[in-house]
Amino acid sequence: MSEGFIPGRTGGLISLGAADALWAGLTADGAVPRASAAFTCSPTDARAGYVLLGGRVVATVKAGDGQWSVREIELRRAALELNAVEMDCQDLVRIGPFRGAPKKECIEGTLLRWRQRITRELQELGGLERAARREGAGPCHLAGIDWRRIVVEQTRDRTERTWWLPRAVVRLLDAAEHAETRWLQAARPCQASTAVTVPPSHYQQVRVTDGRQRSPTAPLRPYNGELQGQLYSVLSRKPGTSRKVVGWVCAVCRTAPAAVLDHCHEHDYVRAPVCHSCNTLERPDHLYSNDIRVASRYTRLFDTDAAAWLRHWHRCPGCRARTTLPLPHLAAWTAHIACRSLRPTHHAPRSSRARKPCGALRVSWTGSHNAPRSCLLTVAVDFCPSGEHRVLAQVPYREAAKRFGTWLAETAPAAAAAAGPDRLDGLPTRFRPVIADTSSEGLALF
Structure with missing residues (x-):
């Protein structure tokens, strides 16, 4: 389609049909699959006053003849943002179903609770294959993204089916859900209850009852340590905490809106x-309470994005003072970094020279971080060709913590400089109990 002339354009506004064609053309080469009818296909409803495109809210305008249109420049901005997203189809995040999760009603015509929406649709249609064969069954896109083309179905024990999406798409949909929530909150006091009719020169603003104007998608504020030193068990019970959290941008990736408060499970x-997405990425993949899988996602935690994650984990005063990590993370670091050279390799199937690590890496531990002298980490490989289970190393807790401290100084010098028992400026004055270690002679405290 020509850039100079678009059918249906009037004063910078284009009709919904022309917007569909322009959106398809602009996003054809992007990594994220887009829907061809993002403006006219369900669940989009232009009469609501807005359309979601990627992580952006684009306002719709009702002309004098009753036809709905959208501003072309906003559509191009949304397409530019979507094309800039890089998607790794191997980096997947589970979106459902989850046992014990509260069943919340999805609001029709919105993206709110999109995980429950996708899970419910796939369950009703009997799986991904039937959903793909059945045309017109439910919404084919969310926020202009054709999620059916990239959703992955996995089966555990041939009975339980779970569905997964690439992490980049999960972040996009989370950002879209957050943007829509902010838009609806800002539009709630509007005089118009169902549709927003806005003059073309003021399409970005919503007029409230007191005469003031404000943007429905206010920018997120960065997190600057406002909650430092506070206990999660206390803060989570305070009213209004959840509303305060969603006003921040994620403190790790600094791109997506925050959704939850991450806390240290050892020191609270x-x-x-x-x-x-970041909360799911750093959550240990437990086989049992003292046994976790060490999958490829730890490459991001301890290699590519190590500095950001180490800085985040050491926001806990307890971990920072002890120059360590929570036991599951320290165990995963020991298996992924400290014992990397011990893991056997074999020839890659599609290459004559390349080699790849064999089996599935796993680490378990006995004892607890509260008794470090008796805590022992065991690194093993499952499904190794030389044996079904192969133990690579057994590392005492204190030795693992010492190795981690040395590696921390080399990998993240700034985080290492702020760690240690002599760096207690940020610690609260409230007394924290110290547990005695009686595993050796005498009564030694750590």
């Missing part, structure tokens, strides 16, 4: 508000 200190 709040670290920072993070998005769903």
